[in-house]
Amino acid sequence: MNEEPGLSDQYGRASPWPLFVALGLVVSEVGVFLGLFTVAVFGLVLFGGSIAGILTESGYTSRPWPTLLGFGGLLAVAGLALVVWQVPLATVTLENFGRDGLLSRSVAIVAAGVILAAAGSVASVAEQTTV
Numbered sequence: 662m663n664e665e666p667g668l669s670d671q672y673g674r675a676s677p678w679p680l681f682v683a684l685g686l687v688v689s690e691v692g693v694f695l696g697l698f699t700v701a702v703f704g705l706v707l708f709g710g711s712i713a714g715i716l717t718e719s720g721y722t723s724r725p726w727p728t729l730l731g732f733g734g735l736l737a738v739a740g741l742a743l744v745v746w747q748v749p750l751a752t753v754t755l756e757n758f759g760r761d762g763l764l765s766r767s768v769a770i771v772a773a774g775v776i777l778a779a780a781g782s783v784a785s786v787a788e789q790t791t792v
Contacts, residue, residue, distance in 0.1 A: 678715035685711050689773075696762050698769045705736060705773030713781075726785035733777030740770030 685708030692701025709732040713725035722728055744767045 681711035701769035702773045709777045726781045729777050729781030733774045736774030740767045743767040
């Protein structure tokens with residue numbers, strides 16, 4: 662009889678990434694929809710990092726850094742597109758950042774994208790650099 666239910670001989674252990682993917686998605690949605698800047702950024706960074714981790718673990722990519730860079734770029738472009746097409750340029754000021762909900766949400770998406778892209782590019786360069 663198998664002592665570890667749910668695990669076969671082919672898979673030695675269960676992956677932790679699906680939990681973090683789901684948690685990152687939920688936290689980012691709560692942060693974006695409620696307008697909580699730091700929660701939105703944290704959730705999107707957790708979601709992007711978990712996607713890179715699960716793709717690397719499953720063998721779709723050999724390293725997580727290009728996935729981080731690509732997902733971060735995608736988030737940054739999507740956030741900038743929201744700002745350009747939905748927010749009047751006259752209201753894009755530091756004073757209106759807290760008052761304009763769509764502006765702060767868009768900036769949170771851009772910030773998470775920049776963090777992920779920076780992490781992916783720095784880690785990729787650091788991995789190739791020998792000390």
